[in-house]
Amino acid sequence: MIRITDILDKVLENHPDVDVDIIDRAYIFSARVHDGQMRLSGEPYLSHPLEVAGILADMKLDSISIAAGLLHDVVEDTHATEAEIGEMFGHDVMHIVSGVTKLSKLPFNSAQAREAESIRKMLLAMADDIRVILIKLADRLHNMRTLQFHRSEAKKKKIARETLDIYAPIAARLGIYWIKNELENSSFRFLNPEAYQDIRDRVDKDREDRENYVETVKLYIHKKLDENKLKAQVNGRYKHFFSIHQKMLSQNLPFEEVYDIIAFRIILDTIPQCYEALGLMHSLWRPIAKKFKDYIGMPKPNMYQSLHTTVIGPFGERIEIQIRTHEMDRVAKSGIAAHWSYKEGKVIDENVSKTFAWVQNLVENQEAFRDPNEFLENVRIDLFPDEVYVFTPQGQIKSLPKGATPVDFAYLIHTEVGAQCVGAKVNGRMVPLKYELQTGEIVEVITSKGHHPSKDWLNFVKTVKARSRIRQWIKTQEKERSVSLGREMCEKAFRKFRLNFNALIKSEEMQKVVEGFGFKQTEDLIANIGYGKITPLQIIRKITPKEVVDDTESLFNKIVAKDRKKKEKGGVVVKGVDDILVRFGKCCQPVPGDPITGYITRGYGVTIHRTTCVNAMKLNPERQIEVEWNQEMNESYPVKIVVRSLDRVGLLADVAANISKSGANILSANTETKDNQTVDSYFTLSVQGTDHLTRVVESLKQVKQVLEVRRLG
Template structure:
């Protein structure tokens, strides 16, 4: 286990004037509040924040970052409070620790929602202070290094999947490739252990021969550089198992066919030396066309710079060679941490801030997404590490994800340009809109006024911005279709009652009807009919309540009376509407005090769900309607709870007695005894609201040998 003295030595070496006192105080505080806590590995919990701080010291981060690294778990896992951290260590440390803290204490409806919200919070804090994500990466790296101590294989796989989907790409986008590579390799071992073991076995099998080969090729390279008086450091290394596996999959190769299991790196003093060394390598061995990339002349957005070339080596095999300066090598290893500098908590390097504007864009793109699945999908799109760099006709470089199309490019320029895009020219030649752009191409968008996006574009666009703008347009179109459908439904219904809809729609009487439903314009009212939120009969009753009608009206009145009677029984008010049938979602069972939302269900009136209900989140937002609890009513509502406890005689009687003492009625109950001598007891109880439910839960937690009580749904 790393010691605090090792960390302090590293910090002093990197920053001679650093304030090491704040690190020392953070260590003492962390040791005190984590005292007695253990990791799954059997080590004291303090080993984790120490290892995280050690990784941050290796990244040459400042004292505030390392102090925050030592404290990153204290709010979540100990009795320490945010106020305490702020008071003792200052605003900067508190801000970073709050950003890193997960949202596991909040009552999310599902693990997926919790994961989405945790990542959303992390991104928001990251846009404000990049040190948040650097600590989060260090935290995740040490957790992955100790993942084997998790007893659940399913949990190991889930954590590894999240790491490879979210955290490794963030590492790549930040240019910290050693963290990215290690996270991918550690995740690969748990996601696909069979493939990992097979590659490990094959690499180990010929290790002696490969090491001899590395020495031979390094000698060839070094000799060529020495002959031309170029001072350089030459290294050869094995590629990571995950990288080898990905190449085998993407190019459908066997292990023997993967040529660049070993890569070579030449590190020199200056940029001119890099290009000179490149020329020497191409004179020594024949280069392969289209396998040369100049990231010095055109750096990656995360500041990575290097020359990459692939040549035919001394034995007729392919060799990948990277050529860079010492400074470029430092940036390649540390990424943004090599450039990020702070003074009194403020960023002083504006160029770095501009370069990482993608973080802010990513946050802005994600704020609109409520569905956890959609949010996570779009974060993965934004973090996709492979990118292409194209030019505008004026020579400006634009960065897009690999596979991006002219439509993505058009939306990147401006939303209006994207909407009016009818064609595109690449290097002066017309291409289809779904053409995949390549690095170095000049892209020109052809627009036409009055043109609109196509639903088909959703099948090939790659950027979140293009996707969200196209969906926005589709929703607008759906409203227009609903308007047309609503008008048609109203005309038919009005004719049955011998009313002229087209004449009435322009009358002052209709305007008062529109306002009575809570709308400003007549079109909004008619569109609501098309959506199914309001029936034409409801409008007719507002216009001519005393009109004699036929049997259909009589039948309608019976239905309305039944609905009204039912509505009066319910403790929910539908804003702006009368005579609406209300029912509660069985999936989430809302009770007074829960934030709620209503959804129009054709033929069933309004169904009320909790706002956090996963099923509600998947419903069409256009059918959403505002509802609120009726404060005047004090009815009881059913809610499901799970009581997890150790098995003992008289347990069920004690649990039932405490529910009754809390003023709740048991509607149903059943128990399941587990193999580990625990009992899961499922109850449906009637309560008057969230406060009443809280009292019931607290009472149950007092029962002897009850381990956990939680609300279901």
């Protein structure tokens, strides 16, 4: 078991000026709260946080990270609280420990291949500090090193599968290949012990021959480099067992034919030397076409740089050679952890969530400085700024856009679930339907049979699916109402001309009329009459001789002229439609002179709004109908105004007198006195139009101590 003194020595070796007091205190606290707890291996539980801290020290992390590593599971496994950690070790340590605890509690019920990518994204999205992920990787690495002590074979396989599907790829994305390789190898050992043992035995069997072979090839390489005065370090290494196994499967090869079980690495001082060494290797042995990769000129997104080439070696066999600088080698081994000594760069890649180029951009400014904490303290992960990952109650992961609500989630599950959604629970508690979901939450939808979507949902849903399904439902409802209204209008209009609408609707003549208007079905034509886009009279004119229509209209107009005058509402003409109920929107109170528009409302005729009315803008444009003021009418209309003035005796009397002088009636009035000695007086006046209203407003502005007069609505 590693000791705290070993960890402190490593930290001081990497960062001689660092204050290790926080690590010491974290060790003492962890030892105290874990006292008496044991691992499955029979060792004291404290061995686990010590090993995790040791791995972090190997990665050359700062003292904050290592202290957090020593404390990473105290909140989950002991009586210690986050508040206690924050008080004793500061906000940064508490924030990291809290992040690791949060990740540990995620209910991953399945790590199927299709879900593994979502889980990886979720882990990275939830860890807003990169150190959370690094501690989680170190924690998993030590757990895999002691996995054999689990008694349940099923449990071992489950943990190994999760490690292979989720944690090893994350280590690869961060460029920490030694952790990736070890996680893959140890997972392989538990998931497929027979294949693991077979490859191990085969590698061991020829080990002596292979070691001799490695030394021979290294001599050839050294000799060629020395001849050209290139000083280099040359290593020969076995590929790890999982990598060999994958190659055997993907290329359907027996073990004997996997050519690059041994790979050679040439490490030099500068980039020009790397390209020179590449040329020398190609002059020494024939390169294989299409087996050359230049990751120096085009680095991988996780900062990995190297030249890769495959050549035909001295005995006719294939050899893989990697050529890189010492700095590239350090980065290749530690990934992003190799850059703890660099200033933070800016994440500028717009497609950061897809390409992971954030890692490269993070170290854009590669100027070494003494304090490694400066870089770490501000490194935050925001890999998926536009996505949230939530769980279903069964543990499945669903990806949604940022700002998505339970209604979006419900429609993602199924259109019917969305339509019948009446409520939602997040992590077991009720939330409003417009609640914005956060990554890691468990969402449960409450449905009610027969419930329908609400138009209000369009104000907050974020997904295209939810928005289109809600609109589709509203449109269907609007169409049903419009068909009903259109049928009603047609029956009434056709009766005036002694025509039977219900009989005519099935005739061939009507089908021609439908096609003439550019529709496929009669129902669409009737719906458009309901919307107010076509009038019943336009249809009658197409199926009845013109003289009959004109005579009937003339006679009918004489009979009902008086009655229509009585019914005429407020001097508005609805274009193309006679004898229809008209009412005015209370929200905007239009008066003659205002630009207006009408909206057909089933059972209420046409509602008139000002064209600038906010409420009218939200209505379905398909229900809109053209209207205009009737210039022949001379009526009064209600309108609301507010008069803001300084408080004084007799103010209200003067305001009322000016309103009367201007020829307007006061329908209602009330006042509010403010703390700053001003008075807001609200009036509903009866005026004949916008010109009349302007005269009233100008008259009121002349009243002494009146500050402002304006129309409301």
